[in-house]
Amino acid sequence: MANRITSSSSTTVTERSLQYPYPCYVRASDFLSIKLSGATNYGPWQEQMVCLMESNEMMGFINGRFRKPQETGGNYWKWKRSDTLVRGWIFGSLCEDVMTTVMGHTTTKDVWIKLRTTYGTRTPMVEHTTSNKGWKEHLPLHGAILNGKWDKAREIFKNDRQALTVKINDDDDSPLHVAISTCKNIHFVENLLNEIDPELLPTIVTNKNKTKLLPIHRAIFGSHGNTFKYLLEVTRKYIELSKIEGHDSPFVGENAALLITSIINAGYFDIAYGLIYEFPSMAREKKGNNIPLKAIAGKLDAYFSGRQYNFYQKYVYNNVPIQNDNYLEHPHEKHDIENQLPDNAKSTAKDRRSCFHSVMVPGYNKFWEMALLNVPHIRQLQAEKERHNKALKVLKYICKEVREIDDDNVIREHYTEALLMALDHDNSEAIEEIIRSFPQAIWTKHHEYHLTQLAVLNRCKNVYNYLVHGDVADKHVHKVWSDKDGNNLLHLARQLAPIDKLNLISGAALQMQRELQWFEEVKKFALPRNSKTRNKNLETPMMVFRREHKELRKEGEEWMKKTADSYTITAALIITIVFAAAITVPGGNDNNSGKAIYARKTSFIIFAISDAISLFTSTTSLLLFLSILTARYREEDFLKRLPKRLILGLAMLFLSVTSMMVAFSATLYLMFGQGHAWILIPIATFTCLPIASFVTLQLPLLVDLISSTYGQGIFPKHKDIGTK
Numbered sequence: 001m002a003n004r005i006t007s008s009s010s011t012t013v014t015e016r017s018l019q020y021p022y023p024c025y026v027r028a029s030d031f032l033s034i035k036l037s038g039a040t041n042y043g044p045w046q047e048q049m050v051c052l053m054e055s056n057e058m059m060g061f062i063n064g065r066f067r068k069p070q071e072t073g074g075n076y077w078k079w080k081r082s083d084t085l086v087r088g089w090i091f092g093s094l095c096e097d098v099m100t101t102v103m104g105h106t107t108t109k110d111v112w113i114k115l116r117t118t119y120g121t122r123t124p125m126v127e128h129t130t131s132n133k134g135w136k137e138h139l140p141l142h143g144a145i146l147n148g149k150w151d152k153a154r155e156i157f158k159n160d161r162q163a164l165t166v167k168i169n170d171d172d173d174s175p176l177h178v179a180i181s182t183c184k185n186i187h188f189v190e191n192l193l194n195e196i197d198p199e200l201l202p203t204i205v206t207n208k209n210k211t212k213l214l215p216i217h218r219a220i221f222g223s224h225g226n227t228f229k230y231l232l233e234v235t236r237k238y239i240e241l242s243k244i245e246g247h248d249s250p251f252v253g254e255n256a257a258l259l260i261t262s263i264i265n266a267g268y269f270d271i272a273y274g275l276i277y278e279f280p281s282m283a284r285e286k287k288g289n290n291i292p293l294k295a296i297a298g299k300l301d302a303y304f305s306g307r308q309y310n311f312y313q314k315y316v317y318n319n320v321p322i323q324n325d326n327y328l329e330h331p332h333e334k335h336d337i338e339n340q341l342p343d344n345a346k347s348t349a350k351d352r353r354s355c356f357h358s359v360m361v362p363g364y365n366k367f368w369e370m371a372l373l374n375v376p377h378i379r380q381l382q383a384e385k386e387r388h389n390k391a392l393k394v395l396k397y398i399c400k401e402v403r404e405i406d407d408d409n410v411i412r413e414h415y416t417e418a419l420l421m422a423l424d425h426d427n428s429e430a431i432e433e434i435i436r437s438f439p440q441a442i443w444t445k446h447h448e449y450h451l452t453q454l455a456v457l458n459r460c461k462n463v464y465n466y467l468v469h470g471d472v473a474d475k476h477v478h479k480v481w482s483d484k485d486g487n488n489l490l491h492l493a494r495q496l497a498p499i500d501k502l503n504l505i506s507g508a509a510l511q512m513q514r515e516l517q518w519f520e521e522v523k524k525f526a527l528p529r530n531s532k533t534r535n536k537n538l539e540t541p542m543m544v545f546r547r548e549h550k551e552l553r554k555e556g557e558e559w560m561k562k563t564a565d566s567y568t569i570t571a572a573l574i575i576t577i578v579f580a581a582a583i584t585v586p587g588g589n590d591n592n593s594g595k596a597i598y599a600r601k602t603s604f605i606i607f608a609i610s611d612a613i614s615l616f617t618s619t620t621s622l623l624l625f626l627s628i629l630t631a632r633y634r635e636e637d638f639l640k641r642l643p644k645r646l647i648l649g650l651a652m653l654f655l656s657v658t659s660m661m662v663a664f665s666a667t668l669y670l671m672f673g674q675g676h677a678w679i680l681i682p683i684a685t686f687t688c689l690p691i692a693s694f695v696t697l698q699l700p701l702l703v704d705l706i707s708s709t710y711g712q713g714i715f716p717k718h719k720d721i722g723t724k
Contacts, residue, residue: 020066020075020078020079020081020082021056021057021058021082022078022081022082022085023056023057023058023085024085026052026056028052028088028089028092028093029092031048031051031052031055032048032049032052032089032092032093033048034048034093035093035094035095036093036094036095036098036115036119037095037097037098038097038098038119039119039120042115042116042119042120045093046116046120048093049089049090049093052089053086053089058082058085058086061082061083061086061107061108061109062086062108062109062112066079066082066083067277067278068083068107068280083107083108086108087107087108087111090108090111090112090115091111094115098115098119101114101115101118102114102115103406104405104406104407105281106404107280110280110281113252113281117249117252117253138163138166138168140152140156141153141156141163141168141175142168142169142178144156145168145175145178145179145182145188146178146182148188150187150188150191150192153175153188153192154191154195157195163175164192164195164196165196165207170210171209171210171211172209172210173209174207174209174215175192176189176192176193176205176207176215177209177213177215177218179192180215180218180219180227180231181218186226186227186230189227189230189231190230193205193234205231205234205235206235206249206250213258214250214255214259215231216228216231216232216235216250216259217250217255217258217259217262219231220259220262220263220266220268221262225266225268228266228268229271232271235250251275251279251282252279252281253285253287254285254287254290256279256281256282256285257282257285257286257287257290257291257292258287258290259275259282260272260275260276260282260283260285260292260295261289261290261291261292261294261295263275264292264295264296264299264394265295265299267299267302267387269302269387269390269391269393269394270390272296272394273390273393273394273397276292276394276397276398276401277397280401280404281401283397283398283401283402284401284402284404284405284414286410286413286414291413291414291417291418292398293395293398293399293402293414293415293417293418293434294414294417294418294421296391296394296395296398296418296430297395297418297419297421297422297425297427297430297431297434298418298421298422298424298425298427299391299427300425300426300427302387302388302391303388303391303392303427303429303430304317304388304429305426305427305428305429305462306425306427307384313381316378316381317381317384317385319368320368320371320372320378320381320382320385321365321368321382322382322385322386322389323386392429392433395429395430395433396433396437399433399434399437399438400437402414402415402437403437403438411438415434415437415438415441415444416441416444416446418430418434419431419434419441419444419451420444420446422434422463423451423454423455423458423460423463424458426460426461426462426463427462427463428462428463428465428466431451431463431466431467432466432470435472439473442472442473442474442475448483448484449483450478450481451463451467452464452467452468452475452478452481452489453478453481453483453489453492455467456489456492456493456518456522457492457495458497458498458501459497459498459501459518464521468525478525479525479526479527479530480527482535485535485536485537486533486534486535486536486537487535487544488526488527488530488533488535488541489522489525489526489530490519490522490523490526490530490531490533490541491533491535491539491541491544492522493518493519493521493522493523493541494519494541494542494544494545494548495544495548496515496548496549496552497514497515497518502514502552505708506704507556507559507704508552508555508556508558508559509556509559509560509638509642509643510643510704510705510708511552511556512549512552512553512556512635512638513638513639513643513708513709514708515545515549515552516635516636516638516639517639519541519545520639545635546635549635553633553635553638556633556638557633560628560631560633560642560646561628561629563628563646564625564626564628564629564646564649565625565629567621567625567649567650567653568622568625568626568629570653571618571619571621571622571625571649571653571656572622574614574618574653574656574657574660575615575618575619575622577660578611578614578615578618578656578659578660578663579615581611581663581667582611582612582615585604585607585608586604586607586667586670586671601670603666603669603670604666604670606662606663606666607663607666607667607670610659610660610662610663610666611659611660611663613655613656613659614655614656614657614659614660614663615656617652617653617655617656617659618652618653618656618660620648620652621648621649621650621652621653621656624645624646624648624649624652625645625649627645628642628645628646628649631645640709643705643708643709644709646705647702647705647706647709650698650701650702650705651702654694654695654698654699654702657690657691657694658691661687661690661691662687664687665683665684665687668683669683
């Protein structure tokens, strides 16, 4: 029987060449005299089912030869009709109790695997304890594996064949487990597998250690990418449907849940997609925290929202072409799912720009081709975009498979865990896809808080932006929600942010500003009356803010005063220097007229203008810093007033330092460089040192202040997030 199944599954039939058999004339009851009632008669029942399917060329529906096509493809309904026929044959041969175990499985292959794993008679497993020696006796073998010395290990295996499957440590690891975990040389693993009897390989590659890990799990946990990919191919080769009777298949049950989540966590999205496409049930498996949808939703670095791109990087990211994902085997799908247009918009744009494209597209493509060849950071952005594209495809496919589950409660468990994980990581793309796939997910609650409330409490800007500004049904209902303590959205926005979110911003003053920005943004969405509504503690949102941010306000005040005080000293010193230079001009004055001797020299004019600019700007900066020192420091002042004063003060101080150095350089040239133009080179070089030092040390603070106060802010329009 095993050989018959293997021969049927040796090749995979593609959609293009496929004509699915449909023997609807067959009376299955004539072949099926045995009804499956449990594990006791599984063997005879399976034998008669295989005979029926082989005689009618239907084995491809259980061994994977007839893969499920895309629902949008022309062959889908032909495949569905034949698959349903075979599934009906199987259902007709099951007793009522057994039938309940496969309810909800939508394909013949899933039903077959479920019955096999539930009732199949396990073949004898290879025991690790085939040797009478303890693990201490195998220390030489253990050492050879750890050091990657294959010649020594092979000699041990030749003298003791049982050593291939023996336990060699306290975790009940086999030599294959240890080789995968420790050996970076893939050839060692290849040689080890070649030494094992082929008949034992299905058992070896599916044998668990004490911690319930298969060798393939060890490979992915150890981040040994090449070893994992090789072992995956080996496992696929020896774990055909006919050869997993009695073995722990990595592609079924809790093993599948652990494997697919581990692959996703390791970032192998192409492999993950290939596996769930070949074994759709893997996307629906759930064991503890090993939930595929939760895993892909928690990979923030696999999405656009998880990266911070500047304007230039966003432009390149939006426009750089990515390679087609042929490994996904869906040629009819849009490849760049992050930048795709709706179908109607796409057709309109195509008609409108066809002439333009015929002329410009070749040059456009050539430009990006040259850029990718010669500009490393553009290649990096393309690689990141491809990675994000793959992650989104995996997310969409998992959502599609989870929708196939018949039990509503199980579906809810899948998307609830994933939603909370995505929200915790501020992953708006995952939230958007989950809500699109499961519209009822918008009503998910956690600790009595809805998604919008959780986004505000946890300061999840991307998720909040999608829920409020995105295409979300019933989003305006969120405005009236209150928690058990009577706190509306504004009360929640006035509470102190989690410490991990606050620490993303440097300086207590900027942290206060960010908290006020959150309140202002939520205020735009909330009902007008919410700003005056009192909770059960009779507190308005502003009262909550003052109580929650009392310490942060004090820290912000201290930070502002210390910063302004240090800059005040610098500004005062500059005023003193440039004022003295103004009344004691270089070269002195003419005794008769009182005018400067070098008044007509170009360098003197530069000195005079630079000195005046330095005096005026340093005086302005001094007054601005003094205004910060004498401010009232109300909570609202941290939003605009205080940051604006600090920005202007720093800008004026930078101009004054630059002008002072230019004035000093002009004086040096005026006094010592007349007729020696070469002296300008060392003067300019050394003049740049203090200016560059000031810019290097102080410009980051100025940029942060300007970006936080006048920039796009933390709440860009949703279209900016959606059109990546």
